Amino acid sequence: MISYLRRVLVESWLGRVIAIVIFLAFVGWGIGDVIGFMSEETDVVARVGQHRIATRELAMALRSEMPTITQQMGIKDPSAMSPIMQGQIAHQILQRLIAQAELLEAARQLKIMVPDSAIREEVFSLPYFKGPTGQFDRSIFNQRLSAQGLSEQQVLDMIRDDLTVRTLLQPMAQGASVSTTLLNTLVNYGAKTRLVDLISIPVAAQPALPAPDNATLQRYYANHLWLFSTPELRHARIVVLSAQTVADTISMDDAQLKRVYDEQSSRYNVPETRDVQLITASTQADAQKIVDAWHLKGDWQSAQAAVKGAASVDMPGARPATIPSDILKQALFQAPQGQIMGPVKTEMGWAAFRVTKILPAHSTSFADAKQDILQQYRAAMAPSVVTERRRQLQDAIAGKGLDAIPDTLGAVAISGSLDAQGNTAEKQPAPIPASGKLRDAIIHQVFAQKAGDNPILIDGPDNSWFAVAVDSITPASPRTFEQAKADVVTAWQADARHHAADQKATALFLTARQKGNIADQDASGVQIVRNIPFSFANPNKALPPEVASYIAHMKAGQAVMAENADTFFVAAVTKVFVPNPPASADMMQKLKNNLAQAYGDDLAASYVQFLNKRLPAHINNAAIQAALSAAGFGGTAQ
Numbered sequence: 001m002i003s004y005l006r007r008v009l010v011e012s013w014l015g016r017v018i019a020i021v022i023f024l025a026f027v028g029w030g031i032g033d034v035i036g037f038m039s040e041e042t043d044v045v046a047r048v049g050q051h052r053i054a055t056r057e058l059a060m061a062l063r064s065e066m067p068t069i070t071q072q073m074g075i076k077d078p079s080a081m082s083p084i085m086q087g088q089i090a091h092q093i094l095q096r097l098i099a100q101a102e103l104l105e106a107a108r109q110l111k112i113m114v115p116d117s118a119i120r121e122e123v124f125s126l127p128y129f130k131g132p133t134g135q136f137d138r139s140i141f142n143q144r145l146s147a148q149g150l151s152e153q154q155v156l157d158m159i160r161d162d163l164t165v166r167t168l169l170q171p172m173a174q175g176a177s178v179s180t181t182l183l184n185t186l187v188n189y190g191a192k193t194r195l196v197d198l199i200s201i202p203v204a205a206q207p208a209l210p211a212p213d214n215a216t217l218q219r220y221y222a223n224h225l226w227l228f229s230t231p232e233l234r235h236a237r238i239v240v241l242s243a244q245t246v247a248d249t250i251s252m253d254d255a256q257l258k259r260v261y262d263e264q265s266s267r268y269n270v271p272e273t274r275d276v277q278l279i280t281a282s283t284q285a286d287a288q289k290i291v292d293a294w295h296l297k298g299d300w301q302s303a304q305a306a307v308k309g310a311a312s313v314d315m316p317g318a319r320p321a322t323i324p325s326d327i328l329k330q331a332l333f334q335a336p337q338g339q340i341m342g343p344v345k346t347e348m349g350w351a352a353f354r355v356t357k358i359l360p361a362h363s364t365s366f367a368d369a370k371q372d373i374l375q376q377y378r379a380a381m382a383p384s385v386v387t388e389r390r391r392q393l394q395d396a397i398a399g400k401g402l403d404a405i406p407d408t409l410g411a412v413a414i415s416g417s418l419d420a421q422g423n424t425a426e427k428q429p430a431p432i433p434a435s436g437k438l439r440d441a442i443i444h445q446v447f448a449q450k451a452g453d454n455p456i457l458i459d460g461p462d463n464s465w466f467a468v469a470v471d472s473i474t475p476a477s478p479r480t481f482e483q484a485k486a487d488v489v490t491a492w493q494a495d496a497r498h499h500a501a502d503q504k505a506t507a508l509f510l511t512a513r514q515k516g517n518i519a520d521q522d523a524s525g526v527q528i529v530r531n532i533p534f535s536f537a538n539p540n541k542a543l544p545p546e547v548a549s550y551i552a553h554m555k556a557g558q559a560v561m562a563e564n565a566d567t568f569f570v571a572a573v574t575k576v577f578v579p580n581p582p583a584s585a586d587m588m589q590k591l592k593n594n595l596a597q598a599y600g601d602d603l604a605a606s607y608v609q610f611l612n613k614r615l616p617a618h619i620n621n622a623a624i625q626a627a628l629s630a631a632g633f634g635g636t637a638q
Contacts (some may be wrong), residue, residue, distance in 0.1 A: 236446045252373075
């Protein structure tokens with residue numbers, strides 16, 4: 001599978017060459033001993049044995065990887081991050097380069113050599129360097145390297161390092177196996193199935209009792225005074241500055257919008273795309289076996305398991321440009337939907353495939369795309385705009401408090417009374433211009449701050465800022481019985497329904513525990529579902545979590561009672577068994593392959609961790625700063 005993804009799926013093959021150790025992504029790299037260089041040189045960022053990691057190598061990795069990492073963090077613009085955060089990301093990227101260097105150093109000590117013939121074969125096999133005839137083209141090779149600013153020797157060195165690392169690690173990752181005994185034990189444990197009868201007793205379904213006499217209500221009122229008091233209310237003025245509040249103040253003129261539209265033409269003018277299931281085998285005979293098995297059983301899993309060693313992949317939304325083989329591209333985009341096709345001879349072997357979905361080409365006009373582009377631009381720019389305007393908001397608050405916030409900042413101001421749950425006196429959510437953690441932080445500050453304290457700008461979650469001024473406090477006060485009587489009746493009736501449901505559930509549970517099963521019930525407000533299957537391999541959503549957490553450990557004839565906020569449950573296990581067979585042959589093979597891959601990954605990861613201790617890295621922190629600057633990022637690595 002790794003080989004197939006490497007040769008077929010990656011759209012940018014030069015990017016594949018640069019990402020030398022992409023198959024090591026499963027390793028959580030740990031950094032070695034950090035020992036500063038004694039010299040002031042900044043052309044080498046780290047040493048591992050005799051191996052040197054050049055500062056320009058880290059700078060190139062920063063330019064390539066920093067945008068992706070920051071987008072995963074929810075930050076569109078890397079330059080909006082603090083210097084400390086930029087330095088931390090630089091350290092993370094450096095750790096990956098160090099791990100590669102440790103593997104190369106280990107290979108050197110083991111005298112692992114990659115012959116020039118292997119490098120030549122690897123270069124000639126990369127579709128990125130092939131011409132229209134499907135053969136390696138020297139002019140295209142030179143053109144691709146020139147576009148990326150790389151020399152021929154740099155690319156050859158990258159490929160040599162890639163092959164060296166693979167030679168060292170792949171035997172570990174691919175040599176792991178799983179015994180049949182272990183596989184059967186795991187499968188039987190996961191497949192052990194319990195049949196469950198479940199009774200649900202919703203509290204709301206219980207009949208409502210008529211209101212009791214005043215004496216009963218007054219007693220209930222006296223025992224639950226906290227339920228019938230008016231909560232503390234605070235009148236506050238609030239100002240919020242966040243990505244959401246400033247977004248509408250960010251604009252682009254039509255010329256800028258049109259330029260973005262033209263740059264993203266591939267997004268707004270989408271060619272025909274196809275969802276494809278593709279399997280590649282080394283021989284025509286193997287490919288024919290795959291096609292025959294696919295026709296016979298009809299499912300994707302059977303086709304994948306038909307020939308050992310065949311490479312299979314799902315390609316949702318494939319475009320012609322993403323298929324490196326001209327022969328395969330033509331076959332895929334001429335095939336009818338739903339039919340199993342092949343074998344087809346391609347540059348990478350023999351292919352069998354099925355097109356499962358076809359989306360026709362479609363275009364979005366500039367007029368229709370303008371708003372979408374503007375929203376994207378606002379979302380991308382808002383974090384940096386918040387950072388820029390935070391100082392202006394701070395100056396405005398320091399000068400005139402919350403009474404003179406400039407309209408140009410994009411900050412939103414509001415005032416009103418609210419309780420500690422963020423509700424108004426009418427028990428409606430207060431219209432605070434924030435949600436989630438930011439809303440919670442504002443409410444907390446309102447009730448932590450003293451009345452009359454000068455407002456200060458507070459750093460909130462998700463690159464937000466807010467300030468609060470508490471004007472007055474209305475203390476909590478109890479309501480009299482007469483004032484709260486309607487609420488007392490409602491609360492008493494709700495408790496009565498809850499108690500009735502509890503009594504029914506308890507009686508049914510005691511009976512089920514004694515008899516080992518659940519008898520049919522004709523009582524109102526009771527729902528029964530029988531023979532619900534449950535196993536670790538296939539947990540059933542029909543069982544509520546409060547019950548499922550017990551079922552997995554129960555024997556046949558045992559019962560359990562549980563509840564959530566609005567329902568009581570009684571469940572009894574009627575049967576425990578292991579299906580025969582516990583899983584299909586396809587599923588057994590897939591699990592065996594997954595376990596073997598996991599063990600192989602663990603072996604390789606353990607070896608990398610061992611090297612991390614045996615070959616500690618010596619890091620030049622000054623060179624990290626130089627790499628950040630060379631990559632176009634400021635700040636000091638911390």
